[in-house]
Amino acid sequence: MSMEILGMRGSPQGNPGVQQSVELTQRMAERRTENQRQRVESQQKVAQGIASSRDEIHKKIQEAVDRMDTYSGSLQKKFKYTINDDIDQVVVKIIDPDTDKVIKELPAAELQKLQARIQEYLGLLIDETI
Numbered sequence: 001m002s003m004e005i006l007g008m009r010g011s012p013q014g015n016p017g018v019q020q021s022v023e024l025t026q027r028m029a030e031r032r033t034e035n036q037r038q039r040v041e042s043q044q045k046v047a048q049g050i051a052s053s054r055d056e057i058h059k060k061i062q063e064a065v066d067r068m069d070t071y072s073g074s075l076q077k078k079f080k081y082t083i084n085d086d087i088d089q090v091v092v093k094i095i096d097p098d099t100d101k102v103i104k105e106l107p108a109a110e111l112q113k114l115q116a117r118i119q120e121y122l123g124l125l126i127d128e129t130i
Helices: 002-012 016-072 108-124
Strands: 078-084 089-095 102-106
Touching: 002 016, 016 078
Parallel strands: none
Antiparallel strands: 078 089, 089 102
8 A cells, every 4th residue: 555655656657647747847848949949040141141241241242342443543643442351341442653652541551450359359349149
């Protein structure tokens, strides 16, 4: 008789309340796992979308830069348009056509380096973009 009581208390099969608790815990764990999987998939889709959008934007900017470069050839000063990939920004260099020396660079090279360093430090501090 004592073995039956012990068996009922010690085993989930003998106690319907414990069995329900175990099943509920299992369902909750399965839901958590499914929710985590869905979140990861969603984040991966967003990351892929951002990467493809960034590539498209970069391509359009490069096309515009090429057109501006062609147009600037008719002016007295020579302009060179480039994209600084470190800071994702268009850089304009004004060049003396006679000497081929850079007269001015916009934004200034020092500012470009500073902005790149700031972005690098932020990248070290913040691991994820939302």
